[in-house]
Every structure is written in C-alpha cells, then in structure tokens.
Amino acid sequence: MRAQLHLRPFGVGAFYPIETVTISGTPKEYVRTGASGGEVRSYFCPDCGSTVYWQADNLPAMIGVAVGAIADPDFTASIRSVFEQSKHGWVEMSGAEHFQQGSAAKPST
Template identity: 45%
Template sequence: MAGEPAFVTACNRTLCQRRSGAPFSVSARWRREQLVSVAGERVRYERTGASGGSAVLHFCPHCGSTVLTELQALPDFVGVPVGCFADPRFPAPQAAFWCESKAEWAEFPDGTVLTPRQDFPSS
C-alpha cells in the first residue's frame, strides 16, 4: 500500500465476528490506486453483505488470514485487516459499524463514530 489509509473502521456485525474470530474486526481502507502490489497466493470468497451488495474476501491459503477485502458499497477502496500490519501504533478506527450487535463490554476510543448498522457518516 502506498501512503496512509483513507479511513479505518471497526465492524461488529456477527458475520465479521465469525470471520475474524474476534468480537469485532478492524480494517484500514485505501483508495484503489494506492494498492501497489499483492504478492503471494490468495483464495477468493464472495458473499452478499447486509446492504445487498457483494463483499469479496481474499484469504491466504496457507494460514487462513484475511489479507484483502473489497466491498461493492465502497468500489473505490480496498481494505486490509489492521492485524496484518502487526503494528501497535496503527491508527484507531474513526467509525464502528453494526454496534447493535457489539459485545456489551467492547468500547471504542472517544470520538469514534458509532452506528447501529452500516450507516456511513455524512462527514
């Protein structure tokens, strides 16, 4: 990836909880033109998202980690799970989606936009 991500989000949707094996997933999204290269083998899985659009997930066939995501709802962006960077200084999410299914004990940093579903903030 070239440059900084356009935004970072957390998803509390039960499908993302199951996919990530965690109470929520955190993804960084870059503009598609910032994608410099994708090395190594990937397995592609496509499912229908809550919006009715497709969600394409790319996995490493050796370890099973999600390495790239593409959402029909955000066609100009590609996502990379923040855990792929193993960087404790990675920026916190600016928004958390699907908070209606958030673990009761989960908290996000002050200033994080929290939405009950996948309602993208207007600003």
C-alpha cells in the same frame, strides 16, 4: 451455528482508495452477500487462512485491509466503529465515531 470472523467478537479494518494499495501473492477468495445485497469479496492468506483484505460492491473505489495484517506497531487508532447494533456489550470504542450500521467513506484530508 454459523461462525463469523472465526468466532472473534469483531474485526478491525483500515480502508484506502484502491489505487493506493499494492497486493502481492495469490490469496484465496471467499464471496458472500453483504447486508446491502451486494457482494463482499474477502481475501485470505493461502497458507494460514488469515484475512488480509476485502472489497465490497457498495464501496467500489475502496479496499479494506485487516489491521492485524499491518506490521506497523504505531498504526493509527480507529476513528469509526460500524455495525454497532451487533457488537458485544463489553466492547468499547472510545474516541471513535459510532454507527449502528455502516458508514459512508469520508474523503481523506
């Protein structure tokens, strides 16, 4: 059995242009091969093991930040749901754009 996302049914990430994000501290890194064949580098808190952010070869100008690591209680709701071909049937994402696989990053307005 292979556990994904520490047995959680899904993860929520916010994507930003890499130059707009400042990282402090020294995270632990885990590298895997993504569905596209490129590398995905995940970075974790060295103390508690929580995912903090990730970077993928197929989105080199972007950084994904784990929404659970963002302390703002008024953080914006999700606008896209990706990789729905593998989501649990009971998971609903109302108000979001839906993609069976990944989606290309959209320019910010």
